[in-house]
Amino acid sequence: MKKFIVVFLILCMTLGSGCIQKKVVNTEVRDYIVYNIGKLPEDLIMLDRHNIRQEDLLLCLFEGLVSMDKKGKIVPALAFKWEISEDKLSYIFTIRNDAKWSDGSDIVAEDFVNLFSNLLKNENNIYKQQLYCIFGARDYAENKVDFSKVAVMAKDNKTLEIRLNYACSYFLNILSQPIYVLRKDFKYLKEWKNNFSLILYSGPFKLDSILEKEELSLVKNQMYWDEKSVASNKIHMKNEEAIAFALADYKWDEIDIITNPPMNQINEFIKAKELFRSPSINGMSLNFNFNKEGIIKDINFRKCISYCINRKNIINNIVLGEGANSFIPSSIKSSGENKILFANYSNLDKAKEFLDKSEYKGEKIKLVYLNSNENNKEIVDEIIKNLKKIKIKISVEGYNEEMLKEIIHNEEYDILLTHYIGEYNSPIAFLEKWDSNSKFNIYGYNNLEYDVLILKAKLTGDSSEAIKYLSFAEELLYNDIPCIPLYFSKNIVGAKRYINGLEVNKRGNVILKKVYIHKQNE
Known part of the structure; x- marks a missing residue:
């Protein structure tokens, strides 16, 4: 029966008839948000390809030194402050005292040293040239020197210094990309579906389980430094690749947030006051x-x-x-x-x-x-x-x-x-x-x-x-x-009216950290 309804909805969508079903989600039955990520990533390293939806998952599970807000501004993340030398060649990041991995252990500067070493050594990394502004990075990536010659140094447990070859005015913009979020144990990240319980997470959520049809269940990371700002205790991610079927699930309230709905459905989203638009690069x-x-x-x-x-x-x-x-x-x-x-x-x-x-x-x-x-x-x-x-x-x-x-x-x-x-x-x-x-x-x-x-x-x-x-x-x-x-x-996101706190950064990443369901009786 459900398949018939889905097919019917897709037919309605194709004909542009606007037969959108209005149904208020029963938040007493389902108190978690469902977001459609599309195709799941092959790994949680993501250095050999660019997929903005898959990067949304990275930003849920991990965090970097800095991040980008919806206006494109660089804001503090695991580093709560940074100092740039007068010649603009040295960046000193101070890591938060309460920054911890999901197992409760401290996040320290040496973790970032190891991260940069892994990123530069990865043979499939299509982004590594972005880091060649760092002194010694290119020589290390080309196996000419060991990592001790790369100017990424832990001054102490909470102080990281990065020295550059030249004054790179957009260096913080580079570091704000999802691929530079803090991860460790890359062997687990490679086979993440089998090893998600062994992975240490540095971001607002952690992966709790993989459900039927590989739907992901994310739960709040209680060790995350900004845990109080994480609005939802649980988020599910669906991997429906076909936009027509994702749209049908959205109309049936099985998906709460959907990206890039078809043009012939945009007016329906606008009428329902369920369309989120922002500039994109x-x-x-x-x-x-x-x-x-x-x-x-x-x-x-x-x-x-x-x-x-x-x-x-x-x-x-x-x-x-x-x-x-x-x-x-x-x-x-x-x-x-x-x-x-x-x-x-x-x-x-x-x-x-x-x-x-x-x-x-x-x-x-x-x-x-x-x-x-x-x-x-x-x-x-x-x-x-x-x-x-x-x-x-x-x-x-x-x-x-x-x-x-x-x-x-x-x-x-x-x-x-x-x-x-x-x-x-x-x-x-x-x-x-x-x-x-x-x-x-x-x-x-x-x-x-x-x-x-x-x-x-x-x-x-x-x-x-x-x-x-x-x-x-x-x-x-x-x-x-x-x-x-x-x-x-434009960044186009469809979100149910009961969804609050949704943000999309200038890059187009959907930020789920502050998203929550607004119950009807609130």
Whole structure:
């Protein structure tokens, strides 16, 4: 019977009829919150991929030196204060006296020393270059020195000093990312589903059990330093990957919090006063495969593709957000003015002009995308509509996560629709990814002049000089077009009206620390 109801609800959703069932949750029966995380992570290390929903789990279970609030401001976490030297090369963090692991043992500075050692030694860590601003970090990661030569030092049990190679103005932003939360015993984190009871937790919750269908049960960490601010004693996380089924569960009050509901349901959430919106620094882009010989290496062809993009149609009909008019979101100021590099509307006359300049001979182009996100298919359909109008032959293939990873690894594509992400709140988070040495640059783009500009922006201690270098780098990126940013999304979260205390940070992470059910008789 339940399956019939679910199918019926999905059909209603597809037809856009707005047949949302109104039902008040019986908080006497269920006094815990259910959040849909989507696909569960393979491990609790999460250094080889970026999945913002899976990082929500990290932020429930662990905490770092600092964190980011909903406005993008860096705030204290396990470190209650920090001091930055006058030359901006030394950071001294003071760890809270009441910071403890979930077993009651003290969290000490040496725990962070071990954390950084593990992060830098992890061969699959796509983020490790972010830490190369730390003195000795790169040499250690490349096995040239031992960790005693890395400037991450425990001055005493509660004092951690980190010394940098250069004045990195965004260093705290780097440390605020979920991947830098404090963890230990990485062997247990690797096989977390079998070893969750052995893991020591540093955050507001700890993993209590894994239920049927791998639903996670989290309970309050009584040893957490800010335990009094943790509003719920228990939170369940569901792993429903299909948004249609997650939405059906939401409408049936089996899920209380859901992210990125379909566009055709947004008005229903607004009418029900159950929609939570905030600015984001994440979006989507088209990335070109420079590792493969062919027409993609032709700059005129890439410019042709760029002029075919109609961002207005995408953000009006498919996703909530703003058109990506540059490589950096407008919410992150890179200079005194927001650059307009990409238009919101397509220009097919201009596209045809560049197509005629290119060496395109009618060969078929392969565009690939992740098919588990239902918006991706609609975005792709919108893009190829204009490509076909100017007689570009294109094949489109959607893959699951594992298959897509293999396709990318084997370079069996020409264009990839993918997430366009800044992990931290700084312009360089977006631009440094196209450095030829970046682990994120798997597409083969290489421009020495660009690399030098990014390096100069990092090394200069003058913020105005850094802005100038980044501005030049962005213009160079526009001239080369290794990727085409499409849009920057809004953080869209559906939450039942009985849910209070929900926060979403600027990165888009759903923060569950202060979330609770507001009972009807309160």
